[in-house]
Amino acid sequence: xxxxxxxxxxxxxxxxxxxxxxxxxxxxxxxxxxxxxxxxxxxxxxxxxxxxxxxxxxxxxxxxxxxxxxxxxxxxxxxxxxxxxxxxxxxxxxxxxxxxxxxxxxxxxxxxxxxxxxxxxxxxxxxxxxxxxxxxxxxxxxxxxxxxxxxxxxxxxxxxxxxxxxxxxxxxxxxxxxxxxxxxxxxxxxxxxxxxxxxxxxxxxxxxxxxxxxxxxxxxxxxxxxxxxxxxxxxxxxxxxxxxxxxxxxxxxxxxxxxxxxxxxxxxxxxxxxxxxxxxxxxxxxxxxxxxxxxxxxxxxxxxxxxxxxxxxxxxxxxxxxxxxxxxxxxxxxxxxxxxxxxxxxxxxxxxxxxxxxxxxxxxxxxxxxxxxxxxxxxxxxxxxxxxxxxxxxxxxxxxxxxxxxxxxxxx
Amino acid sequence: xxxxxxxxxxxxxxxxxxxxxxxxxxxxxxxxxxxxxxxxxxxxxxxxxxxxxxxxxxxxxxxxxxxxxxxxxxxxxxxxxxxxxxxxxxxxxxxxxxxxxxxxxxxxxxxxxxxxxxxxxxxxxxxxxxxxxxxxxxxxxxxxxxxxxxxxxxxxxxxxxxxxxxxxxxxxxxxxxxxxxxxxxxxxxxxxxxxxxxxxxxxxxxxxxxxxxxxxxxxxxxxxxxxxxxxxxxxxxxxxxxxxxxxxxxxxxxxxxxxxxxxxxxxxxxxxxxxxxxxxxxxxxxxxxxxxxxxxxxxxxxxxxxxxxxxxxxxxxxxxxxxxxxxxxxxxxxxxxxxxxxxxxxxxxxxxxxxxxxxxxxxxxxxxxxxxxxxxxxxxxxxxxxxxxxxxxxxxxxxxxxxxxxxxxxxx
Numbered sequence: 001x002x003x004x005x006x007x008x009x010x011x012x013x014x015x016x017x018x019x020x021x022x023x024x025x026x027x028x029x030x031x032x033x034x035x036x037x038x039x040x041x042x043x044x045x046x047x048x049x050x051x052x053x054x055x056x057x058x059x060x061x062x063x064x065x066x067x068x069x070x071x072x073x074x075x076x077x078x079x080x081x082x083x084x085x086x087x088x089x090x091x092x093x094x095x096x097x098x099x100x101x102x103x104x105x106x107x108x109x110x111x112x113x114x115x116x117x118x119x120x121x122x123x124x125x126x127x128x129x130x131x132x133x134x135x136x137x138x139x140x141x142x143x144x145x146x147x148x149x150x151x152x153x154x155x156x157x158x159x160x161x162x163x164x165x166x167x168x169x170x171x172x173x174x175x176x177x178x179x180x181x182x183x184x185x186x187x188x189x190x191x192x193x194x195x196x197x198x199x200x201x202x203x204x205x206x207x208x209x210x211x212x213x214x215x216x217x218x219x220x221x222x223x224x225x226x227x228x229x230x231x232x233x234x235x236x237x238x239x240x241x242x243x244x245x246x247x248x249x250x251x252x253x254x255x256x257x258x259x260x261x262x263x264x265x266x267x268x269x270x271x272x273x274x275x276x277x278x279x280x281x282x283x284x285x286x287x288x289x290x291x292x293x294x295x296x297x298x299x300x301x302x303x304x305x306x307x308x309x310x311x312x313x314x315x316x317x318x319x320x321x322x323x324x325x326x327x328x329x330x331x332x333x334x335x336x337x338x339x340x341x342x343x344x345x346x347x348x349x350x351x352x353x354x355x356x357x358x359x360x361x362x363x364x365x366x367x368x369x370x371x372x373x374x375x376x377x378x379x380x381x382x383x384x385x386x387x388x389x390x391x392x393x394x395x396x397x398x399x400x401x402x403x404x405x406x407x408x409x410x411x412x
Numbered sequence: 413x414x415x416x417x418x419x420x421x422x423x424x425x426x427x428x429x430x431x432x433x434x435x436x437x438x439x440x441x442x443x444x445x446x447x448x449x450x451x452x453x454x455x456x457x458x459x460x461x462x463x464x465x466x467x468x469x470x471x472x473x474x475x476x477x478x479x480x481x482x483x484x485x486x487x488x489x490x491x492x493x494x495x496x497x498x499x500x501x502x503x504x505x506x507x508x509x510x511x512x513x514x515x516x517x518x519x520x521x522x523x524x525x526x527x528x529x530x531x532x533x534x535x536x537x538x539x540x541x542x543x544x545x546x547x548x549x550x551x552x553x554x555x556x557x558x559x560x561x562x563x564x565x566x567x568x569x570x571x572x573x574x575x576x577x578x579x580x581x582x583x584x585x586x587x588x589x590x591x592x593x594x595x596x597x598x599x600x601x602x603x604x605x606x607x608x609x610x611x612x613x614x615x616x617x618x619x620x621x622x623x624x625x626x627x628x629x630x631x632x633x634x635x636x637x638x639x640x641x642x643x644x645x646x647x648x649x650x651x652x653x654x655x656x657x658x659x660x661x662x663x664x665x666x667x668x669x670x671x672x673x674x675x676x677x678x679x680x681x682x683x684x685x686x687x688x689x690x691x692x693x694x695x696x697x698x699x700x701x702x703x704x705x706x707x708x709x710x711x712x713x714x715x716x717x718x719x720x721x722x723x724x725x726x727x728x729x730x731x732x733x734x735x736x737x738x739x740x741x742x743x744x745x746x747x748x749x750x751x752x753x754x755x756x757x758x759x760x761x762x763x764x765x766x767x768x769x770x771x772x773x774x775x776x777x778x779x780x781x782x783x784x785x786x787x788x789x790x791x792x793x794x795x796x797x798x799x800x801x802x803x804x805x806x807x808x809x810x811x812x813x814x815x816x817x818x819x820x821x822x823x824x
Binding site: 009012013016017018020022023024026028035037038039040041048052071072114151182190209212218274282283284285288294299301303309358359390392 | 421422423424425426427428429430431432434435436437438439440441442447448449450451452453454455460464482483484485486526563564565592594602603606610619620621622623624625626630632634684686687690692693694695696697698700701702704705706707710711712713714715716717718720721724725754755756768769770771800801802803804806
């Protein structure tokens with residue numbers, strides 16, 4: 001079953017906003033067994049909107065349209081669709097009455113500026129009438145078209161809660177079974193991974209994709225078939241061979257992040273963790289705490305950006321800072337020792353380096369990073385040289401630091 | 413001058429990877445005076461690639477194609493283009509000789525696995541022959557087509573360094589002048605801002621867009637004309653009226669972030685800053701240090717995720733934690749006092765709250781946040797209740813905290 005996605009908005013074609021909703025929709029539709037023939041992004045131009053929608057209806061089984069449903073003057077989707085499909089707009093009384101309950105903050109009167117939201121093309125059915133979110137469905141020529149708001153969290157909510165269940169019922173029994181898995185790999189290029197996988201001679205049994213997703217590489221495997229149990233056993237065998245081949249190069253899969261994988265290991269080993277970071281400026285800590293439940297293993301950390309902070313909060317001697325400089329093996333060691341002792345964590349890391357764009361020297365160029373690792377058994381410091389922009393160096397450093405902890409815990 | 417962008421890759425149509433390169437290209441092309449008619453994303457399917465390219469060549473003046481140029485087996489763009497445009501592939505000797513210098517890490521032999529990269533459609537001209545990046549240009553039917561790798565940093569480098577200068581020469585003198593400005597606003601909805609702008613009755617002098625870009629709203633203004641000096645003076649007048657109307661609701665413009673704006677103010681006032689954060693877990697610190705040069709005003713911070721860290725690093729009394737709980741007015745106050753005194757910063761903030769999804773109670777539901785602000789003149793604590801996912805609550809809290817500091821500094 002084939003679908004097309006049309007995203008609407010001048011903010012997208014002028015490149016001011018990145019379109020994140022189409023990818024989200026494609027991902028969930030794909031997982032539900034639907035293929036996406038194409039995704040289009042066009043401006044708030046009624047003629048273009050109508051043309052794209054009519055062309056899509058001619059070649060695929062369903063269409064998802066996002067954006068341009070809001071109350072502001074640049075929201076033109078509903079009008080364009082009404083004209084293109086020759087379905088005059090009619091007021092939806094349910095929505096109108098909901099809007100009339102909403103008082104204008106300034107005048108205390110019903111907010112008539114929102115009335116526009118209640119006028120929908122003839123035959124439209126609202127997707128979630130009880131909510132405050134725009135979004136409706138039209139069946140045109142026997143094919144469903146879904147119109148969702150462009151605001152990412154509204155679009156995502158309606159897609160998952162309304163569109164996917166409706167499509168599943170609509171097309172019940174017509175889908176192929178598909179099994180998809182994504183392996184997340186850090187520390188090898190896509191070409192190096194391709195060469196390793198080629199050695200397995202997997203043939204045509206799976207569609208394989210190699211995707212550099214900075215700072216990782218994602219290895220995607222898709223297996224499809226008519227019969228769900230044979231497809232799944234074929235998938236299990238393929239996945240097993242890949243995992244055997246790549247070993248700990250694979251740090252996680254699917255929705256896992258380096259930080260979530262590390263969290264799982266720390267939880268399992270009942271260990272606590274703390275971080276002293278300088279050039280990553282809180283990024284490592286932020287990645288860790290983006291994971292729900294991280295408070296059960298993460299104690300916290302210090303962002304010792306200024307030298308005074310390294311001394312005051314981590315107990316790094318000023319003489320050390322003067323003699324070796326803040327970016328040095330010695331200071332990384334002192335930082336992690338101070339962090340671990342004072343926080344009482346089972347395992348701690350320290351990071352000191354030069355993220356750039358300024359601050360590099362011939363001896364210590366931009367990208368120079370020292371990472372300290374402390375456990376009760378002792379301290380190790382490693383030296384790295386990353387390249388890229390400030391953003392890239394910070395991301396590579398953070399991912400490397402988390403990976404060092406992951407590997408250390410896996411071998412103990 | 414109209415262009416189209418075609419992004420190729422199954423990783424995009426299956427939604428596993430978000431397409432960030434098309435938006436980047438659209439942004440820079442738009443700024444250079446070119447309009448984007450449409451952006452398409454299609455899979456690694458040769459027939460689709462050829463069809464999309466031919467259709468684009470029929471309706472626009474230039475085409476940008478990204479992705480599918482790599483060495484791996486799923487990279488099919490070059491072959492598809494060769495067939496669609498009837499231009500057989502030929503080996504490019506310059507690229508071939510560069511590849512032959514590249515030795516395979518395992519065998520020590522020239523890496524023949526990369527040879528594929530040297531075969532280009534007849535008439536192709538490489539975009540940057542000295543570099544290791546794939547990318548070429550074809551003139552077909554008098555229209556330029558640019559083929560760039562899908563890897564974001566390579567694509568972006570080639571776009572800026574090769575494509576934009578080539579297009580500018582190609583179309584010299586045919587562009588309209590355009591002036592674009594984006595105002596970044598935090599704390600009002602797009603509809604509220606639309607109502608304020610409507611009061612100015614700007615008419616048709618500018619194309620205005622309202623875009624919720626979580627956690628902000630972006631207000632985009634585009635003015636176009638044949639004559640650059642009249643367009644610019646029209647723009648200046650329009651911008652002036654908007655800035656007068658919205659005042660400090662606008663925190664920044666164009667590429668500025670809340671953290672970069674705050675950095676500019678701190679630099680101007682020669683003040684130093686430090687942060688004690690709990691539920692945002694390092695996010696505030698990370699946002700601040702993403703800005704190059706932040707070391708001149710940012711001392712650093714403490715992520716006191718566990719209560720023990722609040723006591724050890726910030727001097728919060730255990731009795732306070734027991735009596736009022738970690739998420740309380742009293743603890744926020746003690747955190748920020750400890751932070752400011754020990755770090756010696758001119759201004760400090762503290763953040764303690766419940767980001768969820770767990771940990772909420774009837775009295776203190778998920779989203780409850782206390783933010784402390786300390787200057788030498790005293791301490792203030794504010795109470796907030798945010799809603800959304802863990803990610804959203806963390807982002808809203810961080811942006812609110814930075815905005816509190818910004819507003820405080822603007823009034824002192």
